[in-house]
Amino acid sequence: MEKALENTKELLLSHQFYQQQALTVARQLLGALLVRRSPAGMTVGKIVETEAYGGPEDKACHAWKGMTERTRIMFGPGGYAYVYFIYGMYHCFNIVTGSEGDGQAVLIRAIEPLAGLEIMSARRNTDKLTNLCSGPGKLCQALAITRADNGVDLCSDQLQLLSGEAVSDSQVIQTPRKNVDYAAGAKLFPWRFIIKGSPFVS
C-alpha cells in the first residue's frame, strides 16, 4: 500500500474537482482514497459513504442560516476541510465544495480501512475492521482528525484525496441523510450515497 502511494500526483483530486456542486462531489467521491499523514504514521481508507449538504432549500446544512464563525470555512471555495465538534465528544469531517460564497460541503460518513490498520485500531481501541471507520465520528477518531484540521487544504500533505477505481451507478445506493429529522422538508432529500453491499458503511 505504502509503495502504491509513492507516486500519486496524477491521482490527487484538484481544487477544480471540489468546486463542483456538493451533490456531484458526494457521488464522485465514492471509491476515492482518503489519505491521512500524521506523526504516528499514514492511514488510508476508501470512501464508501457520503452525504451532500448545501443550497437554499437545505435546512439541514450548517450554512443554511448564513455564515457564522464555525461555518466560515464552508463559504470559501471548495477543496478545504470543514471539521466540527459535535455532542461534546466527536468530530465530523467534511469537504467544502462549490465556489466562494456558496456554503456547501460533503460529509464523509464512512471509509473502508486500507492502510495503517494498527494505528487506527489503537486510536479506536478495537480490532474489528468493520467498526474502525463506519461512521463520521469513528473515522475522525481513527484518522486523528480534529478541529485543528479545520480549513486544511485538501491538496496538502497531511490530508488529501486520491481518485480510486470508478464506481458505476449500479453499485451506488442513494437514501435520505441520517439524523436530520429536524430539517423540515430537507429531511427526505436523497443526498446520502453508499457503495452497495459494503460492510464498512455506518
Add this chain to the structure above:
DNA sequence: GCGGAGATTTCC
C-alpha cells in the same frame, strides 16, 4: 449570560 439542541457513539 443562559439554555436548548445537535451531520454521534456506546453501553445497559
Add this chain to the structure above:
DNA sequence: GAAATCTCCGCG
C-alpha cells in the same frame, strides 16, 4: 433506550 459532554447560537 439513554447517557456522555461541549460548543454553537438565539434570545434576552
